[in-house]
């Protein structure tokens with residue numbers, strides 16, 4: 001897979017007057033453009049923060065696409081019920097297998113290539129930068145946002161859905177986690193960030209946390225910027241940043257530090 005944008009990006013198909021929310025529903029699929037399909041009970045939560053700044057501009061420019069699929073549309077009965085009580089008893093409600101199955105099959109119609117289906121879940125593999133890098137190289141992703149006590153397990157088994165977690169805490173729904181995942185992935189898509197070098201130097205890209213950053217004023221509340229950063233000596237600046245990265249990682253994230261040392265040995 002090359003990092004070069006696909007020639008058939010199809011940007012011409014997008015009218016520049018569209019706002020990010022309109023782009024989610026009004027445009028046809030753009031060939032070769034990374035897309036996130038979101039299965040949610042709250043489609044109006046999107047694009048949310050993804051419609052702002054660089055991710056919002058990239059959405060407008062057709063560098064990625066977003067589609068929400070309202071789970072309620074697949075609900076059963078007069079009231080379009082999507083949930084029911086847990087088999088075996090207990091508190092709360094569970095999203096029904098038949099409702100989710102129909103919604104997932106609708107979402108995956110016509111999908112081609114490398115296109116994982118992920119369920120946002122506190123039980124899942126913790127999100128990390130390598131996961132985002134893999135997702136950015138895929139053709140797209142379908143994200144299932146849970147609510148209530150979660151989803152019927154059979155759905156996860158049947159479609160081979162991987163569970164991914166934002167962290168070791170429990171939220172009321174998967175929508176915030178889905179937006180975090182999309183934000184971290186979309187910024188790795190070629191041309192989304194103005195300065196590609198910034199993704200190479202930032203935290204996790206080399207297995208280390210990033211060094212501290214400073215900007216003007218040169219002195220603030222009696223705190224000067226470290227002399228070396230004002231020296232204009234590129235070699236010394238690079239060495240200082242590397243030392244700081246290593247020291248921060250060693251102190252704050254012994255797990256990353258051990259992995260970094262091991263990979264250096266190998």
Ligand SMILES: C[S@@+](CC[C@H](N)C(=O)[O-])C[C@H]1O[C@@H](n2cnc3c(N)ncnc32)[C@H](O)[C@@H]1O
Nearest residue numbers: 120121146149150165166170171172173174177
């Ligand atoms: C209240 S939670 C369900 C928690 C579930 N009963 C459990 O104990 O694992 C409702 C939904 O929020 C989402 N969610 C909650 N915490 C999350 C996390 N840390 N990462 C990703 N999604 C999360 C999931 O989609 C989940 O189905």
